[in-house]
Amino acid sequence: MSLLVTGTIGIDDIVTPTGHAEAVLGGSCMYFSAAASFFGAVRLVAVVGEDFPPAFKEVFAAFPTVDTRGLEIRKGGKTFRWGGKYLAGMNSRETLFTELGVVGEKPPVVPTVFSDSSCLFLANMPPAVQLGLLEQAPSRKLTVADTMDLWINVAKADLLVLLRRVDGLVLNYDEAELLTGCGNTVTAGRHILEMGPRFVVIKKGEHGCLLVHRDGMCALPAYPTEKVVDPTGCGDTFAGGMMGSIAAAQGAKDMGSFGSIRRALVHGTVVASFTIEAFSLDRLRTLTWAEIEARYDEYASMVRV
Amino acid sequence: MSLLVTGTIGIDDIVTPTGHAEAVLGGSCMYFSAAASFFGAVRLVAVVGEDFPPAFKEVFAAFPTVDTRGLEIRKGGKTFRWGGKYLAGMNSRETLFTELGVVGEKPPVVPTVFSDSSCLFLANMPPAVQLGLLEQAPSRKLTVADTMDLWINVAKADLLVLLRRVDGLVLNYDEAELLTGCGNTVTAGRHILEMGPRFVVIKKGEHGCLLVHRDGMCALPAYPTEKVVDPTGCGDTFAGGMMGSIAAAQGAKDMGSFGSIRRALVHGTVVASFTIEAFSLDRLRTLTWAEIEARYDEYASMVRV
Numbered sequence: 299m300s301l302l303v304t305g306t307i308g309i310d311d312i313v314t315p316t317g318h319a320e321a322v323l324g325g326s327c328m329y330f331s332a333a334a335s336f337f338g339a340v341r342l343v344a345v346v347g348e349d350f351p352p353a354f355k356e357v358f359a360a361f362p363t364v365d366t367r368g369l370e371i372r373k374g375g376k377t378f379r380w381g382g383k384y385l386a387g388m389n390s391r392e393t394l395f396t397e398l399g400v401v402g403e404k405p406p407v408v409p410t411v412f413s414d415s416s417c418l419f420l421a422n423m424p425p426a427v428q429l430g431l432l433e434q435a436p437s438r439k440l441t442v443a444d445t446m447d448l449w450i451n452v453a454k455a456d457l458l459v460l461l462r463r464v465d466g467l468v469l470n471y472d473e474a475e476l477l478t479g480c481g482n483t484v485t486a487g488r489h490i491l492e493m494g495p496r497f498v499v500i501k502k503g504e505h506g507c508l509l510v511h512r513d514g515m516c517a518l519p520a521y522p523t524e525k526v527v528d529p530t531g532c533g534d535t536f537a538g539g540m541m542g543s544i545a546a547a548q549g550a551k552d553m554g555s556f557g558s559i560r561r562a563l564v565h566g567t568v569v570a571s572f573t574i575e576a577f578s579l580d581r582l583r584t585l586t587w588a589e590i591e592a593r594y595d596e597y598a599s600m601v602r603v
Numbered sequence: 604m605s606l607l608v609t610g611t612i613g614i615d616d617i618v619t620p621t622g623h624a625e626a627v628l629g630g631s632c633m634y635f636s637a638a639a640s641f642f643g644a645v646r647l648v649a650v651v652g653e654d655f656p657p658a659f660k661e662v663f664a665a666f667p668t669v670d671t672r673g674l675e676i677r678k679g680g681k682t683f684r685w686g687g688k689y690l691a692g693m694n695s696r697e698t699l700f701t702e703l704g705v706v707g708e709k710p711p712v713v714p715t716v717f718s719d720s721s722c723l724f725l726a727n728m729p730p731a732v733q734l735g736l737l738e739q740a741p742s743r744k745l746t747v748a749d750t751m752d753l754w755i756n757v758a759k760a761d762l763l764v765l766l767r768r769v770d771g772l773v774l775n776y777d778e779a780e781l782l783t784g785c786g787n788t789v790t791a792g793r794h795i796l797e798m799g800p801r802f803v804v805i806k807k808g809e810h811g812c813l814l815v816h817r818d819g820m821c822a823l824p825a826y827p828t829e830k831v832v833d834p835t836g837c838g839d840t841f842a843g844g845m846m847g848s849i850a851a852a853q854g855a856k857d858m859g860s861f862g863s864i865r866r867a868l869v870h871g872t873v874v875a876s877f878t879i880e881a882f883s884l885d886r887l888r889t890l891t892w893a894e895i896e897a898r899y900d901e902y903a904s905m906v907r908v
Contacts (some may be wrong), residue, residue, distance in 0.1 A: 329736035387786035481692035519822035603903040
């Protein structure tokens with residue numbers, strides 16, 4: 299199945315308790331694509347500014363199955379920039395600055411060559427933009443969206459419209475509570491299903507994830523690790539591994555089934571566990587399929603009941 | 604293998620966002636014994652006061668494999684009492700009052716008929732008391748202790764002595780950080796192994812648990828549930844299910860191995876998931892082995908990779 303992702307590509311400044319990285323490649327779409335690329339081809343649709351550093355194109359070379367024909371380099375535009383600082387324990391962060399640049403302007407367009415995509419991931423963007431992009435993939439069989447607290451607070455009406463049109467939603471633990479008013483994660487998940495999607499994946503960071511699906515429920519722990527260098531992009535690579543796995547392994551009939559999503563969550567968990575081992579996409583750039591397989595087996599043996 | 608537990612039995616007043624219970628049976632030893640009793644015989648060693656309500660003896664009748672010959676009803680003594688209030692979301696609580704009564708006086712004594720016990724669980728008590736009780740089980744093959752933030756703060760030297768003498772430690776997430784100064788749970792677990800035990804089980808409440816064992820590591824999610832009436836005793840029944848499973852299933856050779864603990868954690872997780880469905884021991888009193896098996900199978904299928 300052909301996988302398409304839309305979202306942001308940006309330049310990040312990151313400060314952690316043990317280090318920092320300046321002007322590194324980031325953005326939801328970038329992390330997602332890199333992660334999904336291990337499972338097969340992934341079509342990227344995003345917009346950056348004219349200032350997008352040429353050196354970053356070398357990063358794309360590390361992920362040859364990412365199809366960048368949907369990457370618009372907008373003349374006169376400025377690339378999205380974000381700065382974040384992680385607090386002790388790496389479990390919370392504060393945003394130091396956000397410069398929307400081209401992300402605050404006209405959204406990217408899905409190229410005609412991508413319009414036959416069957417599997418669609420709408421990474422975190424304003425829900426109205428996500429809706430517009432969804433319309434440009436008329437052959438979609440499975441559509442999954444991410445969102446964030448900002449849109450729940452300022453664009454909830456648009457988000458509710460979007461939720462009626464997607465098959466799945468991926469969001470954080472606290473965002474699920476904000477969206478539904480339910481402190482119990484399972485209850486929050488069930489409420490989200492009533493809003494439209496047939497499944498929701500609730501991410502809990504170091505505590506793993508919960509899948510609430512119309513046909514069942516599944517909880518998985520994160521891969522327990524001591525090597526936490528930079529959590530940026532962890533959620534996006536989790537989603538990338540998950541969607542890459544779904545698109546690669548499943549026929550259209552099984553796609554989106556409880557079993558297919560559950561299997562895919564393990565791939566998401568494993569790929570995300572590598573992302574946090576280095577700043578930006580540094581770990582993913584050197585990651586091999588053999589390493590993914592080895593950690594998959596290790597993880598499987600850890601959770602085996 | 605014969606399982607012995609020492610700890611507190613008390614009278615609890617509990618307030619939750621949706622209800623309250625007054626003067627109900629509680630205490631670590633009580634919850635532990637009830638949970639462990641589903642897996643086989645469990646020897647209980649605890650002390651209560653002369654005011655211990657006779658009606659509570661009916662509760663013991665619901666758990667016929669609990670051997671209460673080690674329950675001392677101390678003349679002139681007052682039973683331990685605790686009052687707690689759970690905050691919205693049930694993830695945190697405040698202590699309303701603590702009346703130590705007999706728990707603050709002379710500790711209970713292990714009866715001679717119990718001195719051949721091979722499997723020992725020291726539920727949460729002052730570490731010096733736990734050490735004294737440990738001495739009274741000279742045939743012990745596997746000793747596991749619980750502790751809490753209070754003892755880490757006020758009796759750390761005693762606790763460190765205890766840790767050199769036990770095979771395993773069970774404690775909460777935040778307590779592991781307090782004990783070791785490590786915010787990363789895996790790192791905290793490894794530090795605890797350096798203090799003596801060959802395994803540590805770090806409980807994360809609704810987020811499950813992490814086992815750090817000299818021979819491996821394992822993470823398990825909690826059973827995802829919407830029915831959270833009263834979390835009191837959840838950690839103690841988790842430990843009871845775990846130890847009951849170890850004592851019932853394992854020969855002395857395998858006891859305490861990575862594989863045996865991992866299997867036991869699932870039993871602990873499953874039994875704990877029932878405890879929270881009602882106040883006090885109400886749910887455990889009506890729980891059947893068939894219900895445990897059915898939820899075990901459901902849980903196993905949820906986490907299966």
